[in-house]
Amino acid sequence: MGESISDPATRTFVVHRNLLFTIVYEILGSAADTEDVLQETWLRWSDVDVAPVRDRRAYLVRIASRLALTRLRTLGRRKETYVGTWLPEPLLTTADVADQAELAESVSMAMMVVLETLAPLERVVFILREVFDVGFDELARILDKTPAAVRQIAHRARQHVAARRPREQVPAAEIRSIMTSFQRAVDTGDLKSLLEVLDPDVILIADGGGIRKAALRPIVGAEKVLRWLAGVAYRDGEPVTRPAVVNGQPALVVWVGGEVDGIVTARVEASRVTGLYYMRNPRKLHLEEPVTLALS
Structure with a gap:
């Protein structure tokens, strides 16, 4: 930034940068756009x-x-012409995020997918109010609205999210165990073994961005999901999986032919995978240094 850290403006920005990144990423679901905004x-x-x-x-x-x-x-305008289903950009996060339940839940891929269903104003209000505890008076100043109007927006957003968010916070250890089962199944080719952890009505959402093969619409049902995974995972060579912390939760990075093929994250409820998110769009696959997130 070109100025000494002794400069008050620079020092303040650096101190709060992780917080600002977390807020903006939760609003946008895109690390690249978040960096532009910062x-x-x-x-x-x-x-x-x-x-x-x-x-x-x-x-x-x-x-x-x-x-x-x-x-x-x-x-929002860019998504209107997007090929297939849009998923938020997966974010490699530092391991400590998984140990902070509130933070991990707020940036989880499952929650980010829910946030995608909110209108822009509702999303901003929900994130600032429910995740970062910004007061209604300050929200009114940010959005140039009355506190009463902001309260109404917050109420609508809260109801909308409550009807769609995971019903429970699942410990990272439980998700890690399930992702280990996925890793074993993919690496051995025994995808049928995943029936033990997949909910019968599991939903798979894949994002290839029109660049890589992906289901254009969500796939529902364990058997259908396994058939689709089998058709994609091995078509270009033997996949190799590696564990990672993505959006504050255990996940898998899939490699094929020495290149990153995708990132797999899961929504887990009652010890079963109810949602699978497979990011294959190479423009959204960034494996740089893990990001440190913050709630304050």
């Missing part, structure tokens, strides 16, 4: 005279949230 947030923040700003964290959150809302609406 860059713009920094540019606007660097023009602010920070000396009289009482709550610098709130000021930064305000800038980033407004920019994220604008970008979210742009993403």
